[in-house]
Amino acid sequence: MEKTTGAEEIVWDLSILYDGADDPNIARDIEAVNQKVETFAATYRGRVAQLDAEEMVDALIQVEEIYDQSGRIQSFAYLQFATDTAEPKYGALVQKINEFSAEMDQKLVFFDLEWKAIDDAEAEKLLSDPTLGKYRHYLEAERRYKPYTLSEIEEQLLLEKSVTGRDAWSRLFTQITSALRFDYKGKKLTQSEVLKLLYEADRDVRSAAADSVTAGLGERMMELTYxxxxxxxxxxxxxxxxxxxxxxxxxxxxxxxxxxxxxxxxxxxxxxxxxxxxxxxxxxxxxxxxxxxxxxxxxxxxxxxTEREHSWDDARGIVSSAYHRFNDRAGSIVDRFFDENWIHAALMPNKRGGAFCSPVVPSAHPYVLLNYTGKTRDVMTLAHELGHGLHMYLSGEAQGITGLYTPLTTAEMASTFGEMLVFDDLMSRETxxxxxxxxxxxxxxxxxxxxxxxxxxxxxxxxxxxxxxxxxxxxxxxxxxxxxxxxxxxxxxxxxxxxxxxxxxxxxxxxxxxxxxxxxxxxxxxxxxxxxxxxxxxxxxxxxxxxxxxxxxxxxxxxxxxxxxxxxxxxxxxxxxxxxxxxxxxxxxxxxxxxxxxxxxx
Ligand SMILES: [Zn+2]
Known part of the structure; x- marks a missing residue:
């Protein structure tokens, strides 16, 4: 019989976004976003250099609204798809939304380009205006790219040629390494299968696997080096x-x-x-x-x-109490993920593997996905993803969408910190x-x-x-x-x-x-x-x-x-x-x- 952890019932509730792939509100909202984008472009194209601080703030508020509303649609499509990647309806919605947002980005890109094109003295005058408030950093950070930005025609050429240049070589690399098969004791293994053998307890298995990796890479060394x-x-x-x-x-x-x-x-x-x-x-x-x-x-x-096993309720208790001990507010935010069904933990046949936390947008809230099997590692993963959740919840609330997505260097800060909190706790409980x-x-x-x-x-x-x-x-x-x-x-x-x-x-x-x-x-x-x-x-x-x-x-x-x-x-x-x-x-x-x-x- 299948072992149960209690996580079988833990699925998220996406209804604050939409009711399902067929929800007519999706089409209505896409239309509404398109309208807003058209109006925005008609109002601001060619005029960014003339905006004063107050007008700039107005414009950025509109940009935020556009990205908030489109982000709800995107997040819904993506989250739904993550729970069942084999459902054609879900896949089709993701594809449709990708095309919709690529088109939207192209229509909005003029704004950043015009902003970067403004000369330094003019830009500095605007940036020093306190009216900009929380938007100052966003605008200032964009301008750091100005010295390294080429002319519009050069940028277009680089983009266009990268399809048959960098991107093409990159794809060839992926194709070669994915197609590589590694001879292991008469079997043909893929890269991830052979690399997994390096974690085996039997030393002969590890050593033979390593030889197989070296031999397999050797076969394509000329192409890979090139x-x-x-x-x-x-x-x-x-x-x-x-x-x-x-x-x-x-x-x-x-x-x-x-x-x-x-x-x-x-x-x-x-x-x-x-x-x-x-x-x-x-x-x-x-x-x-x-x-x-x-x-x-x-x-x-x-x-x-012996490996410890943890039921879902145990895991919840461990993680929640570790966050509460750290800070009550942090603990209460973490509890909302459990109480209000912001987590998808159940194992399902076509669900995405691994785990993630999606920030969604400030007008909604983050969601966490994981595949819970009851191992200590899964408890750590839960602590990790809820750390992201806490970070995104707090920054979404305080900053809005322009301050929500952190650079890579600090993106893992709260998640890893959360893991440390729980690790410390588990260590002190272990006898x-x-x-x-x-x-x-x-x-x-x-x-x-x-x-x-x-x-x-x-x-x-x-x-x-x-x-x-x-x-x-x-x-x-x-x-x-x-x-x-x-x-x-x-x-x-x-x-x-x-x-x-x-x-x-x-x-x-x-x-x-x-x-x-x-x-x-x-x-x-x-x-x-x-x-x-x-x-x-x-x-x-x-x-x-x-x-x-x-x-x-x-x-x-x-x-x-x-x-x-x-x-x-x-x-x-x-x-x-x-x-x-x-x-x-x-x-x-x-x-x-x-x-x-x-x-x-x-
Ligand atoms: Zn992470």
């Missing part, structure tokens, strides 16, 4: 045309993270690689091997501990030291994956882009050397990375699709560790300041918002403090390991 070279060169020419000083500048701009902040982050992480080495040396001892190899990195450590150790090991490796691995990958990207710009086309062997050098720097003598592992850069989609992206993960996770550290030091005094940070949403640059909790992102010491909490966790796992398995340390 694609990387083309895309890295393409980015170099774009950056040169636009005048970006380095390969990472455009990414930092999008992340609202100054170069100095990113540098401070990278320096702090790379100078603490010794933490990674300490953990893997301990892992070596626990696994009982003389030497660990690249295929041992993800070896499971559920030694001796079996073996189970505590297993939880801690898993948590530490998760943090490593987001902090150290991503920064070491950023170091790889740095070498790749810099070398391509100065040395021209690169060979597979050269790129392999960059990969091994940057990965070995992180593991030191704790894990032996074989020459075979050198080609494993070649399947990482982020390098191809979104260059420079990876450090943002480290930024977010480390920021949270540092904030959590502050919380532990300052206690309740920290709480209202943190809630204000969440409510600030995207209303300012992260460094300015975080300055309000006394955080200085420019200070390398700040990042080091985040790492200090990780160091404490490693000390804790070392002590627990000695307590649970004294024989392994004899």
């Amino acid at each position: 694609i990387f070279n083309v895309l890295v060169a393409d980015k170099a020419s774009d950056d040169r045309r636009r005048g970006y000083p380095s390969w990472i500048s455009s990414r930092n701009l999008a992340n609202k993270a100054p170069d100095t902040v990113v540098d401070a982050l990278i320096t702090a992480v790379t100078s603490n690689y010794e933490l990674v080495m300490r953990h893997y040396r301990l892992k070596r001892t626990l696994l009982g091997h003389d030497e660990l190899f690249d295929y041992d990195r993800y070896a499971p450590l559920h030694i001796g501990a 079996d030291p073996a189970a505590q150790l297993a939880m801690l090991l898993e948590k530490i490796e998760d943090s490593f994956a987001t902090i150290f691995r991503q920064v070491s990958m950023n170091r790889f990207e740095d070498k790749l882009h810099t070398a391509r710009r100065t040395q021209g086309e690169l060979s597979s062997a050269q790129i392999n050397a960059f990969w091994l050098e940057t990965q070995r720097a992180m593991f030191g003598d704790s894990v032996t990375l074989r020459e075979d592992y050198g080609s494993w850069w070649s399947y990482v989609g982020h390098f191809v699709g979104v260059p420079g992206y990876v450090y943002a993960y480290a930024f977010g996770e480390l920021l949270v560790l540092a904030l959590f550290n502050l919380y532990k030091q300052r206690g309740v005094a920290f709480v209202p300041e943190y809630v204000d940070v969440l409510a600030a949403g995207n209303s300012d640059y992260p460094e300015k918002i975080l300055a309000k909790v006394g955080v200085d992102l420019n200070d390398p010491a700040f990042w080091t403090e985040g790492l200090a909490i990780l160091r404490t966790m490693i000390e804790q796992e070392e002590a627990l390991a000695r307590q649970v398995y004294p024989e392994k340390f004899a």
Whole structure:
């Protein structure tokens, strides 16, 4: 019989948006939005430069209304589809809404273009007018792109040619890597199937899987190397045309993270690689091997501990009480997600996998989707998504739609913080030291994956882009050397990375699709560790300041918002403090390991 968790009944209520895919109000609202867009374009096209502050605010209020109303339609279509991706009616609605919003965006794009075209002195005069209020930051942030924006005809050409240029190469990469099959003991496996074997307890399975990955990538190494070279060169020419000083500048701009902040982050992480080495040396001892190899990195450590099972009600209780203990208001907002059916947790045959929190729009409220199976990991996921929910709820309420969507660097702040709250709670309730150790090991490796691995990958990207710009086309062997050098720097003598592992850069989609992206993960996770550290030091005094940070949403640059909790992102010491909490966790796992398995340390 199927095991039940109580989450079978947990489905969301979308009726504040629409009643169903056939709801006639959808067509009515699309028509209403189209009307508003037409009126807006007729009123403002060619006139943006002449608007005074009051008129600008009026215009932006209309933009917000348009995006709020269209966002309700989009969110409904998307959320409904997520619960049953095989239902043709749901898919058709999503497609229809995508086309509707693409058309809408094209009609509205003139506004930003005209705003950026205004000369600096004129723009400055408007920006200094206090009438702008909460819209000032939005307008000011848009203008940061002005120095890197080309003429309209050049921009159009770049867009048009990217379809057969960057996008085409990117798609070829996806097609090649998706079509790759890896020979594993006579079976043909896909990339995700073969990579999953690296998490198996049996060492022979892991080692054979690693050989299979290397062999499979080797078959297409010529094409993959060529694609990387083309895309890295393409980015170099774009950056040169636009005048970006380095390969990472455009990414930092999008992340609202100054170069100095990113540098401070990278320096702090790379100078603490010794933490990674300490953990893997301990892992070596626990696994009982003389030497660990690249295929041992993800070896499971559920030694001796039984996995806990949690009913839906348990999970709700754990998460809700952790948030309440932190702050009553935060707890009450989290409770609304449960009480008012803003969560979809039931397992269903054609439901989307994984989990997400959708902000929807300020006139509605966020929704959370997850696939709840009762594992401790699922409880953490619930805490994570409700952290997003809390962040979006507070910023939507305080800022409206222009301040709702945070940049990547702070997008994971509340979610990861929520996980820490619940993790701390679960750890303190757990009485079996073996189970505590297993939880801690898993948590530490998760943090490593987001902090150290991503920064070491950023170091790889740095070498790749810099070398391509100065040395021209690169060979597979050269790129392999960059990969091994940057990965070995992180593991030191704790894990032996074989020459075979050198080609494993070649399947990482982020390098191809979104260059420079990876450090943002480290930024977010480390920021949270540092904030959590502050919380532990300052206690309740920290709480209202943190809630204000969440409510600030995207209303300012992260460094300015975080300055309000006394955080200085420019200070390398700040990042080091985040790492200090990780160091404490490693000390804790070392002590627990000695307590649970004294024989392994004899
Ligand atoms: Zn998240």
